[in-house]
Amino acid sequence: MTDRKNIAVIGAGYWGPNLARNFRNSNDWNLAAICDLDIDRARRVAESVGGAPIMTSLADVLSDPLIDAIAIATPAGTHHRIVMAALDAGKHVIVEKPLADSRAAGREMVSRAAERGLVLMADHTYCYTPAVLKIRELISEGFLGDILFVDSVRINLGLIQPDVDVFWDLAPHDLSIMDFVLPGGLDVTSVSAHGADPLQTGKACVGYLAMPLAGGAMAHVHVNWLSPTKIRQMVIGGTKRTLVWDDLNPQQRVSVYDRGVDIAEVSKATTTDARSAHISYRLGDTWAPALAEGEALAGVATEFAAAIREGRPARTDGEAGLRVLSVLEAANESLNGFGAPQQTTTRVAA
Amino acid sequence: MTDRKNIAVIGAGYWGPNLARNFRNSNDWNLAAICDLDIDRARRVAESVGGAPIMTSLADVLSDPLIDAIAIATPAGTHHRIVMAALDAGKHVIVEKPLADSRAAGREMVSRAAERGLVLMADHTYCYTPAVLKIRELISEGFLGDILFVDSVRINLGLIQPDVDVFWDLAPHDLSIMDFVLPGGLDVTSVSAHGADPLQTGKACVGYLAMPLAGGAMAHVHVNWLSPTKIRQMVIGGTKRTLVWDDLNPQQRVSVYDRGVDIAEVSKATTTDARSAHISYRLGDTWAPALAEGEALAGVATEFAAAIREGRPARTDGEAGLRVLSVLEAANESLNGFGAPQQTTTRVAA
Amino acid sequence: MTDRKNIAVIGAGYWGPNLARNFRNSNDWNLAAICDLDIDRARRVAESVGGAPIMTSLADVLSDPLIDAIAIATPAGTHHRIVMAALDAGKHVIVEKPLADSRAAGREMVSRAAERGLVLMADHTYCYTPAVLKIRELISEGFLGDILFVDSVRINLGLIQPDVDVFWDLAPHDLSIMDFVLPGGLDVTSVSAHGADPLQTGKACVGYLAMPLAGGAMAHVHVNWLSPTKIRQMVIGGTKRTLVWDDLNPQQRVSVYDRGVDIAEVSKATTTDARSAHISYRLGDTWAPALAEGEALAGVATEFAAAIREGRPARTDGEAGLRVLSVLEAANESLNGFGAPQQTTTRVAA
Amino acid sequence: MTDRKNIAVIGAGYWGPNLARNFRNSNDWNLAAICDLDIDRARRVAESVGGAPIMTSLADVLSDPLIDAIAIATPAGTHHRIVMAALDAGKHVIVEKPLADSRAAGREMVSRAAERGLVLMADHTYCYTPAVLKIRELISEGFLGDILFVDSVRINLGLIQPDVDVFWDLAPHDLSIMDFVLPGGLDVTSVSAHGADPLQTGKACVGYLAMPLAGGAMAHVHVNWLSPTKIRQMVIGGTKRTLVWDDLNPQQRVSVYDRGVDIAEVSKATTTDARSAHISYRLGDTWAPALAEGEALAGVATEFAAAIREGRPARTDGEAGLRVLSVLEAANESLNGFGAPQQTTTRVAA
Structure with a gap:
C-alpha cells in the first residue's frame, strides 16, 4: 500500500x-x-x-x-x-x-x-484507552462541572527499578492522564513530593505528590511498589458530578456519580448558621458508560x-511530555527538600 | 451490684x-x-x-x-x-x-x-474494634516485621462540619489507630499537610497528611468529604508481611499478605547489578483472620x-490523645505554610 | 392521637x-x-x-x-x-x-x-425495602421489557433451623419478592426442587427451585445454609434491559444494564445463518438508581x-402469602419425588 | 530436537x-x-x-x-x-x-x-489452570474433608451458538472441572436439567443442572448466556472447610474458609433439642493460597x-470426556422430560 x-x-x-x-x-x-x-x-x-x-x-x-x-x-x-x-x-x-x-x-x-x-x-x-478517552470527553463537555480534586492511586507489588524511583516509574501514567483529561492540561505551579525508601534501596519505593490546582482545587498521586494488592483508581471530583475510574474493574471501569455537595452561593458569611444554610447534598444516580474494548x-x-x-x-505531543517532566523534576527537588513545596510551571513558555 | x-x-x-x-x-x-x-x-x-x-x-x-x-x-x-x-x-x-x-x-x-x-x-x-485489636496483636508479635509504610484512606461524601476542617473531623480516627497499633505509638517528628477547599467553604474538605517515620518509613493519611464512594482502608507494609484492613468488607476486613520485596542485605553497592542481585520477591499466601463481632x-x-x-x-490514655493533637496542630501549621513540613514531636516530654 | x-x-x-x-x-x-x-x-x-x-x-x-x-x-x-x-x-x-x-x-x-x-x-x-420498591416500579413501567428469567441466590452460613428446611426458612424471601415485582405476581404452574442434606440433619440445607414461567421464561432460587460467604443477589433479565440487585453492596444495590441480546424477529427459519442473522447484541450503559435509605x-x-x-x-396481602405457600408446598412434593416437577398453581382460584 | x-x-x-x-x-x-x-x-x-x-x-x-x-x-x-x-x-x-x-x-x-x-x-x-490444580490437590489431601456440595455458576452475556445450547456450550467446563477435582471423578447417577429459551432461539439460553452425589451431597451448575454481568464462581463445601473459586478475582481466586457447621455425631434423635445439641458452628480464618501464573x-x-x-x-483422558458427555446427554433427556430426573451413570463400565 x-x-x-x-x-x-x-x-x-x-x-x-x-x-x-x-x-x-x-x-x-x-x-x-x-x-x-x-x-x-x-x-x-x-x-x-x-x-x-x-x-x-x-x-x-x-x-x-x-x-x-x-x-x-x-x-x-x-x-x-x-x-x-x-x-x-x-x-x-x-x-x-x-x-x-x-x-x-x-x-x-x-x-x-x-x-x-x-x-x-x-x-x-x-490516554488512548477507551476509559480515558471517555473521561476526557465527559469533562470537556462540562458533564462534571468545574474540577474540584483529582486523586490517583497506582499501587502494586512492583519491580524495584534499577535506574528510577517510583515517581519516575509510575507517576508519568497518572500525570499524563491528568494532563490529557483536565481542561487546558495539567497546570501546576507547585509540587510537594513525599517519598519513602524503607528498604534502603537508594530510591523512593513509596511516593505521594500533592499539587494545588487553580481555584483551590488539588491533584494528588499515590504511587507504591510495595503494596501487596493492586489498585489503579482515579477519582475526579467536580462541582456537578464526580467520576471514579477503577481500571481493574472490567465490568464497570468508569462510574459517574450524581452525588456531591452543592453550595448555593459562595458566602463569606461569618456565622456558622449562615454558611451551613447554603450547603446541600445531592444523592443522585450512578451511571457507567459503555466502553468499547480495544488496545x-x-x-x-x-x-x-x-x-x-x-x-x-x-494529542499527546512533546509539550504534554514536557509538562509531565516539569512535575517530575519539581518532585525531585521537593524530595531533596524533605517535602517542601517546589515552585514550577507546566506552562509552555517555561 | x-x-x-x-x-x-x-x-x-x-x-x-x-x-x-x-x-x-x-x-x-x-x-x-x-x-x-x-x-x-x-x-x-x-x-x-x-x-x-x-x-x-x-x-x-x-x-x-x-x-x-x-x-x-x-x-x-x-x-x-x-x-x-x-x-x-x-x-x-x-x-x-x-x-x-x-x-x-x-x-x-x-x-x-x-x-x-x-x-x-x-x-x-x-481501637477497640476486633479488627484493630487483631492488627495491634499481629504487629506486636512481629508478624509483619518492621513497619515500612502505613497508608490510610478515609473518604466519603461527608457532612461539611461548621467548626472543624476535614483533618480535625476524620484524621483523629486514622492517627489514633496508628498510635494504637504501631510499636511505641505514633512517633512523628514532621508533618506535611495538603488541603483543598475548592468549594470555598472556609476550611479544607480534602486533605493529605505525610509523616516520615523512623528508619525511612512513612505514614500517610487521605481524608476527604467530597468523595461519592466510601473507602476506609489502611495498608500496613512490613518487612515480613503486609496487612490490608478494609473496614467496609465485612466478609474479610483484615487480610495479611505474605507478599513483598526481600532485600538480602542492606547494600551500598553502587552498581545496578550488585544491588538488584539482593532483591527478591515473595508471592506467598493470603490469610484473613477470623474476627469476633462486637461493638x-x-x-x-x-x-x-x-x-x-x-x-x-x-490503653488509649490522655497521652495517646495528646499525640493525635500534636499531629493535628502541626498539620494546621503546615497548611498555613502551604504544605511546608512542620516539625513537631509526639513524644511525651514535649 | x-x-x-x-x-x-x-x-x-x-x-x-x-x-x-x-x-x-x-x-x-x-x-x-x-x-x-x-x-x-x-x-x-x-x-x-x-x-x-x-x-x-x-x-x-x-x-x-x-x-x-x-x-x-x-x-x-x-x-x-x-x-x-x-x-x-x-x-x-x-x-x-x-x-x-x-x-x-x-x-x-x-x-x-x-x-x-x-x-x-x-x-x-x-418488599418494602427501597431497592425492591424501585425494582417493582421499573418493571411495571416496562423499563426492563418482558421478563426472560429471574435468578435469585440467598446463601450464607446460616443456623440450621430445628423445625424447617432451608426452603421454608429462606425461599419465602425470594418468592415473595418475585411475587411483588413480577407483573401479575408469581404465576407458577410447576416447581422442581432439588435439596441436599449432606450432614444428615434430617432436612435440606442446600436447595434449588426451578419454576418455568409463561412464555418460556424461568425463575430459579438457590438457598443454602452451608455457604461460608454471604450472597444475596437477584438477576432479572428482560427483553430491553437486565437488572441486578446485590443487596450486600450498599454503594450500588441496584444496577440496570442496557446490555443484552436482541432478536429482530421471532424466526422459525431452519438454517443457522437465517437464524443468527436476526440476533444482535447491545452493550450499552449501566445505570444505578439512587435509593432512599429507610427501614x-x-x-x-x-x-x-x-x-x-x-x-x-x-400490597402484600394474604393472597401473596398463599402464592408463596403454593410454591413451597409443591417444592415439598417435588423433593419427595426426587426432583420430579410438581404441578401446582399460584392462581387465586386454586 | x-x-x-x-x-x-x-x-x-x-x-x-x-x-x-x-x-x-x-x-x-x-x-x-x-x-x-x-x-x-x-x-x-x-x-x-x-x-x-x-x-x-x-x-x-x-x-x-x-x-x-x-x-x-x-x-x-x-x-x-x-x-x-x-x-x-x-x-x-x-x-x-x-x-x-x-x-x-x-x-x-x-x-x-x-x-x-x-x-x-x-x-x-x-483443569490445567493453577487454580484448579490447587483445588484438586487440596481436596485430594483431605483439606476440605468430605464433599457436601458443589455449586458452579458460569454466566455472562454470551454468543448464542448456532448449533448447541447453553448446556453443551458452557457446562463442559464446570463438569470437567468437577470431574477433575472430586475424589474418584464425577460420579453421577441422576441429572435434572432445567432450561429456558425465552427469546425463542430454538435452544436453551439459561440452564440449570442438579446432580445428587453419593452420601446426600449435591452438585449444581448454572449456565447462562443472557446475564449482563459475568460470574465464574464455584463453591465446594466440605465437612472440614469450604472453598470458593472466583475466577474473575485475579488477586484472590481461591479462598478456603475454615467456617462451617459441625455435627458432633450423626444423630437420629427425634427431638429438636437433642438434634440441635449436636450442631456447632466454626467461624475460623480464611486462607488464600498463592497461585502461580501460567497459561x-x-x-x-x-x-x-x-x-x-x-x-x-x-489426567483428563477420554474417560473423563465421556463422563462429561454422559451428564450432557442425560441433561438433554431431562430437558425433553420437562426437568424430570434422568438416570444415568458416569461409571466407566457404562
Whole structure:
C-alpha cells in the first residue's frame, strides 16, 4: 500500500514488542525495521510479529530515506540523544514515557521538532484507552462541572527499578492522564513530593505528590511498589458530578456519580448558621458508560499517523511530555527538600 | 451490684446516645445520669436506653459524690473546661475524640489528671474494634516485621462540619489507630499537610497528611468529604508481611499478605547489578483472620472501668490523645505554610 | 392521637422486637401490647422500645375491644390458630412469613379474612425495602421489557433451623419478592426442587427451585445454609434491559444494564445463518438508581395502616402469602419425588 | 530436537490458534502442521505463531508418518469422524471439549484408542489452570474433608451458538472441572436439567443442572448466556472447610474458609433439642493460597506429551470426556422430560 508510512521501532526490550505488534497491525503503517543493539532480541521481536527486517545500527535506520518515522522504546536516559538524531535526520518521532530524563533535555527535543516541522509525540498510552478517552470527553463537555480534586492511586507489588524511583516509574501514567483529561492540561505551579525508601534501596519505593490546582482545587498521586494488592483508581471530583475510574474493574471501569455537595452561593458569611444554610447534598444516580474494548496502542499508532498526515501536533505531543517532566523534576527537588513545596510551571513558555 | 461504678454522660448529641447505651449495657457501670443543657434532648437519650436520670447542670453532676466518672460527648472546644472541672471534682474522665481543640489544652488536661491520680481516657473507639485489636496483636508479635509504610484512606461524601476542617473531623480516627497499633505509638517528628477547599467553604474538605517515620518509613493519611464512594482502608507494609484492613468488607476486613520485596542485605553497592542481585520477591499466601463481632464501645467501657480499678492508664490514655493533637496542630501549621513540613514531636516530654 | 390504631405484637422472639419498635415509632399506630407466654421475654422487648403494656394471654389480647390489629411473630406452625382466632375476634392481622405451614391452612385464613372484611397482610418485609420498591416500579413501567428469567441466590452460613428446611426458612424471601415485582405476581404452574442434606440433619440445607414461567421464561432460587460467604443477589433479565440487585453492596444495590441480546424477529427459519442473522447484541450503559435509605418495616407498618384505613388489600396481602405457600408446598412434593416437577398453581382460584 | 514429538493442529477457527501457539512454544512438541479446509484461515494461524507448514487435507496429515499426534479444534459434530480416522492412522489425539456430540460416539472413540494403545486426551483446559490444580490437590489431601456440595455458576452475556445450547456450550467446563477435582471423578447417577429459551432461539439460553452425589451431597451448575454481568464462581463445601473459586478475582481466586457447621455425631434423635445439641458452628480464618501464573494450555501440551511418553492415560483422558458427555446427554433427556430426573451413570463400565 503506497500511502502507508514506514516506521522503525528502536529498542526490543519490554515495550518494543508492543509497539512493533501494533504498528504491524495498523493500516496506517508499514513496520520497516526492528532495531536493537542485541540482534537476538531484535530477531525474537521480529518473529513474534510474523517477521520484520532487523537492524542493529541506529545510524543505518536514520540514514534510510524510506523510513518516515521512528518509535523509541529505550531507557529514558537515551531518549534525548536518539530523538535529536532522529529529528536531525528528518524523522517523525514517538517516544515512550517519560519523554526524557530531565526537563532541559525534553525542552530541547520539543524545540528541535518545532524547528524541523516534525511531529514529536509522547507515547502516553493510557490516554488512548477507551476509559480515558471517555473521561476526557465527559469533562470537556462540562458533564462534571468545574474540577474540584483529582486523586490517583497506582499501587502494586512492583519491580524495584534499577535506574528510577517510583515517581519516575509510575507517576508519568497518572500525570499524563491528568494532563490529557483536565481542561487546558495539567497546570501546576507547585509540587510537594513525599517519598519513602524503607528498604534502603537508594530510591523512593513509596511516593505521594500533592499539587494545588487553580481555584483551590488539588491533584494528588499515590504511587507504591510495595503494596501487596493492586489498585489503579482515579477519582475526579467536580462541582456537578464526580467520576471514579477503577481500571481493574472490567465490568464497570468508569462510574459517574450524581452525588456531591452543592453550595448555593459562595458566602463569606461569618456565622456558622449562615454558611451551613447554603450547603446541600445531592444523592443522585450512578451511571457507567459503555466502553468499547480495544488496545490503546492501536489508537496511539493511528494518532501518530494522523498527526503527521495532517501536519498538526499529536494529542499527546512533546509539550504534554514536557509538562509531565516539569512535575517530575519539581518532585525531585521537593524530595531533596524533605517535602517542601517546589515552585514550577507546566506552562509552555517555561 | 455494689461494685459497679457510676458514670454520667455529658452531651446528648450525636455520640452521647452511643456512650449511654454502652455504659447502660455494661456490667462494669451504672448509668447514673444523662446531662445536657437541652433537657428534651437528654430525655430522649434517656428513654432510648430504657430510662436513666437526666440532669441539665454540669455543676450538679460534678458535685454528686456518688458519681465516679464522666463521659464527655460535647464539641471539642468545650472539652478542656469540662475535663478540668471534672478532674478537679475528683472524677475519672473519658473524652470523645479529639481530646481537645489544641495541644496546649490537651497537655493541661493530661497533667492535671496525673496530678490528681485520675484516669483520663481518650475515646478512640476504633481501637477497640476486633479488627484493630487483631492488627495491634499481629504487629506486636512481629508478624509483619518492621513497619515500612502505613497508608490510610478515609473518604466519603461527608457532612461539611461548621467548626472543624476535614483533618480535625476524620484524621483523629486514622492517627489514633496508628498510635494504637504501631510499636511505641505514633512517633512523628514532621508533618506535611495538603488541603483543598475548592468549594470555598472556609476550611479544607480534602486533605493529605505525610509523616516520615523512623528508619525511612512513612505514614500517610487521605481524608476527604467530597468523595461519592466510601473507602476506609489502611495498608500496613512490613518487612515480613503486609496487612490490608478494609473496614467496609465485612466478609474479610483484615487480610495479611505474605507478599513483598526481600532485600538480602542492606547494600551500598553502587552498581545496578550488585544491588538488584539482593532483591527478591515473595508471592506467598493470603490469610484473613477470623474476627469476633462486637461493638467497639463496649470494649471502651470495659477498658475505662479496668483502668480505674487497676489504677493504670487506659490503653488509649490522655497521652495517646495528646499525640493525635500534636499531629493535628502541626498539620494546621503546615497548611498555613502551604504544605511546608512542620516539625513537631509526639513524644511525651514535649 | 385519636386516629392511631392500636396494635398488639404477639411473640417476643427473634422478629417481635423489630415489629414492636417499628409500630412504636409509627405515626399510624399505638403499640398497645407485647404478648408472649414468657413474661420475661415480653418485658425485655417492652423495655427495649421504651416501655409498653405486656400480656401473657392471647385470649386477653383478643378480647380487648380497644385493640384494632395484631401482628404475629410466632412460629409458622401456630399462625393458623392465632390468625383464625384473631379474625374471629374482629382484628386485622399481619403475619410474619411464611403465612402458614401449609397451603390449606393459608387458604382458610385468606377466606376467613375475606368473609370478615378484615385485612390479612403478609409481612413480606423485603418488599418494602427501597431497592425492591424501585425494582417493582421499573418493571411495571416496562423499563426492563418482558421478563426472560429471574435468578435469585440467598446463601450464607446460616443456623440450621430445628423445625424447617432451608426452603421454608429462606425461599419465602425470594418468592415473595418475585411475587411483588413480577407483573401479575408469581404465576407458577410447576416447581422442581432439588435439596441436599449432606450432614444428615434430617432436612435440606442446600436447595434449588426451578419454576418455568409463561412464555418460556424461568425463575430459579438457590438457598443454602452451608455457604461460608454471604450472597444475596437477584438477576432479572428482560427483553430491553437486565437488572441486578446485590443487596450486600450498599454503594450500588441496584444496577440496570442496557446490555443484552436482541432478536429482530421471532424466526422459525431452519438454517443457522437465517437464524443468527436476526440476533444482535447491545452493550450499552449501566445505570444505578439512587435509593432512599429507610427501614423496610416502617413501610410495612404504614402499608398495614393504609390498607385498613382505605378498606383495600395490602400490597402484600394474604393472597401473596398463599402464592408463596403454593410454591413451597409443591417444592415439598417435588423433593419427595426426587426432583420430579410438581404441578401446582399460584392462581387465586386454586 | 530429536526427542520432540510432531503434532498437527486440525481446525483454524476459534480455539486452533491457541493450540498452535502453545504447541509451538512447548519444549515437548514440534508444530508440524496447521490444517484447515480454508487455506487462508490456516495461513493466518501459521503466521500468527511465527510460521508453520499449512495443509488443507486431513488425509494428507494422517498419512504423514512423521506426525505423531493431532490436536482437534473443529466443531463437536466432526470429532468422531476425525478422531476415529486419526486413531486408525496410529496417531495420538487430543480433542477440544466436548469430546463428541454424543455419548455413543465418545464411547467408540475411547474404545478404539484403548484397542490401538494410543492416548486419547480431552482438552479440558480449565483443569490445567493453577487454580484448579490447587483445588484438586487440596481436596485430594483431605483439606476440605468430605464433599457436601458443589455449586458452579458460569454466566455472562454470551454468543448464542448456532448449533448447541447453553448446556453443551458452557457446562463442559464446570463438569470437567468437577470431574477433575472430586475424589474418584464425577460420579453421577441422576441429572435434572432445567432450561429456558425465552427469546425463542430454538435452544436453551439459561440452564440449570442438579446432580445428587453419593452420601446426600449435591452438585449444581448454572449456565447462562443472557446475564449482563459475568460470574465464574464455584463453591465446594466440605465437612472440614469450604472453598470458593472466583475466577474473575485475579488477586484472590481461591479462598478456603475454615467456617462451617459441625455435627458432633450423626444423630437420629427425634427431638429438636437433642438434634440441635449436636450442631456447632466454626467461624475460623480464611486462607488464600498463592497461585502461580501460567497459561493452562501450556500444561495441556506438557501433559499430552507426558502421557504419550509414559504410556499412561492423560489426567483428563477420554474417560473423563465421556463422563462429561454422559451428564450432557442425560441433561438433554431431562430437558425433553420437562426437568424430570434422568438416570444415568458416569461409571466407566457404562
